[in-house]
Amino acid sequence: MNREIAIAGYYEAQAKRKSGRDILDWLSEAASGTLRNAGVDKAEVDGLIVNAALGGGGSPFWSILAAEALGMSPAWLEAVDVGGGSPLASVARAGAAIKAGFATTVLCVMADVPTVEPKKNVGYRLEFEDPYGPAGPPGLFGMIVNRYKHQYGDPGEAMCKIAMTQRRHAELNPLALLRTPMTREDYFNSKIIGEGIRLLDCVMHCDGALGVLVTSGKRARELTPKPVFLTGYAENHNFDPGNPKPDVTVTGFSVAGPKALAQAALRHDDVDMFQPYDDFTIALVIKLEDAGFCAKGEGPEFVAATDLSHLGKLPLNTGGGQISAGQPGLSAGMIQVVEAVRQLRGEGGDRQVPNAKNALVTGIGYVNYLRNWNTSIAGVLEV
Amino acid sequence: MDDKARPLPTPTSVSRRYWDSVNAEALTIPRCRDCGAVHFYPHALCVSCMSPNLDYIPVSGNGTVYTYTVIRSPQPAFRGMEPYVVANVELDEGVRMMANVITDDPDSVGIGTRVRLVYQPVTPDQKMPQFEKA
Numbered sequence: 001m002n003r004e005i006a007i008a009g010y011y012e013a014q015a016k017r018k019s020g021r022d023i024l025d026w027l028s029e030a031a032s033g034t035l036r037n038a039g040v041d042k043a044e045v046d047g048l049i050v051n052a053a054l055g056g057g058g059s060p061f062w063s064i065l066a067a068e069a070l071g072m073s074p075a076w077l078e079a080v081d082v083g084g085g086s087p088l089a090s091v092a093r094a095g096a097a098i099k100a101g102f103a104t105t106v107l108c109v110m111a112d113v114p115t116v117e118p119k120k121n122v123g124y125r126l127e128f129e130d131p132y133g134p135a136g137p138p139g140l141f142g143m144i145v146n147r148y149k150h151q152y153g154d155p156g157e158a159m160c161k162i163a164m165t166q167r168r169h170a171e172l173n174p175l176a177l178l179r180t181p182m183t184r185e186d187y188f189n190s191k192i193i194g195e196g197i198r199l200l201d202c203v204m205h206c207d208g209a210l211g212v213l214v215t216s217g218k219r220a221r222e223l224t225p226k227p228v229f230l231t232g233y234a235e236n237h238n239f240d241p242g243n244p245k246p247d248v249t250v251t252g253f254s255v256a257g258p259k260a261l262a263q264a265a266l267r268h269d270d271v272d273m274f275q276p277y278d279d280f281t282i283a284l285v286i287k288l289e290d291a292g293f294c295a296k297g298e299g300p301e302f303v304a305a306t307d308l309s310h311l312g313k314l315p316l317n318t319g320g321g322q323i324s325a326g327q328p329g330l331s332a333g334m335i336q337v338v339e340a341v342r343q344l345r346g347e348g349g350d351r352q353v354p355n356a357k358n359a360l361v362t363g364i365g366y367v368n369y370l371r372n373w374n375t376s377i378a379g380v381l382e383v
Numbered sequence: 384m385d386d387k388a389r390p391l392p393t394p395t396s397v398s399r400r401y402w403d404s405v406n407a408e409a410l411t412i413p414r415c416r417d418c419g420a421v422h423f424y425p426h427a428l429c430v431s432c433m434s435p436n437l438d439y440i441p442v443s444g445n446g447t448v449y450t451y452t453v454i455r456s457p458q459p460a461f462r463g464m465e466p467y468v469v470a471n472v473e474l475d476e477g478v479r480m481m482a483n484v485i486t487d488d489p490d491s492v493g494i495g496t497r498v499r500l501v502y503q504p505v506t507p508d509q510k511m512p513q514f515e516k517a
């Protein structure tokens with residue numbers, strides 16, 4: 001990829017638990033906030049993307065209702081439904097629409113209210129998972145942790161370091177919900193949900209909304225002195241589907257991660273920061289391996305040996321990630337996109353990564369039946 | 384649905400043949416007539432080659448725990464049952480199933496534990512496949 005597609009503005013609402021606010025209330029805040037940040041008139045925005053949400057956004061008419069609620073008459077309109085991968089996917093889909101000439105400037109706004117309106121499972125989970133009481137994603141990820149431990153050794157210390165590093169970053173992020181300092185004892189003493197997963201490995205649902213404005217590289221340069229370009233992007237969905245006995249420690253990120261880096265012509269050593277979708281700490285160990293920062297099974301050693309702080313060699317989720325910032329449902333993947341943009345524009349405040357020129361950002365969605373997550377998305381953002 | 388009621392399987396047009404075999408205490412799994420691949424849970428086609436030609440074959444009921452977790456903080460419908468084992472069991476026929484390993488000693492279950500299939504009645508008309516230590 002070249003520098004044809006860019007992000008020209010962003011917005012992150014202050015997330016809240018049990019907000020009592022309608023999803024369209026949140027979506028509207030993110031839409032006007034993003035436009036204001038980008039400094040563009042509503043009249044210039046001719047494309048809109050929203051995300052399928054856990055709470056409030058499940059209607060088959062969702063994108064149409066969103067356009068109506070925002071008072072827009074877009075030339076191009078889409079709802080993205082690849083779970084937690086939708087926000088990063090929306091940036092690439094906006095880029096594709098712009099390159100195809102369907103739109104020139106696309107508002108990507110993501111919102112969700114899972115603590116107002118809890119999600120309901122659909123499909124095979126109703127028959128083949130829910131009756132066995134796996135306790136949702138924490139139990140499913142607990143099974144992944146235990147298999148990982150069996151094949152490669154206990155990743156517990158690495159998971160602890162990841163949780164503590166991200167919490168330290170959250171302490172420096174005024175928008176994060178969990179900002180109390182976390183010690184090693186806090187981590188290891190936190191409640192076990194399902195064997196393999198402690199409370200402090202997990203995200204906490206909240207309500208929230210975020211947005212970015214995507215336009216051509218040319219227009220972005222006119223709008224802001226700091227456009228952020230999408231220079232690499234790859235998706236993989238439903239990794240290894242025909243295999244009745246898959247290795248649950250390997251994910252589609254082993255395909256999408258290296259592909260996105262190659263598109264951007266970046267080697268692992270060139271990556272200035274890593275902003276990975278973090279529903280559970282083990283997902284970050286696995287992603288470091290699958291993206292090729294280290295070999296399979298060596299994630300814990302890599303984490304132990306690498307300074308992951310905002311001043312370190314590979315800054316990790318510099319805003320605290322979803323685990324410490326809070327997870328506003330399926331809009332949460334935009335936390336990683338917005339934090340990367342913020343950092344690349346030099347607006348990281350107390351947690352600014354020095355001289356950051358690029359970021360590897362990821363999204364993941366859904367957990368498959370007795371496999372790992374379904375959707376793996378990797379994107380490279382650069383100034 | 385009531386949060387506190389235990390979720391029960393509701394067979395669909397895709398899964399009815401499978402659930403009928405469970406209720407008859409003779410569990411079968413789908414196998415492709417064209418490429419021979421087995422899969423689980425039951426799909427409407429072969430997930431290896433997309434052929435619609437599926438047979439349902441019987442299983443021995445013997446399996447091994449591929450991975451597992453012990454739920455210590457369950458969702459409302461399962462409160463009071465903890466700690467209990469949720470396992471990914473690999474049947475000797477080469478597919479994996481989620482089920483509970485029913486035991487008084489959850490900590491005795493681990494990766495590699497040999498298990499055998501049992502049928503647990505959950506309503507007068509519906510059974511569920513479960514496992515016990517072999």
Ligand SMILES: [Zn+2]
Pocket residue numbers: 415416417418419420429430431432433434
């Ligand atoms: Zn086949």
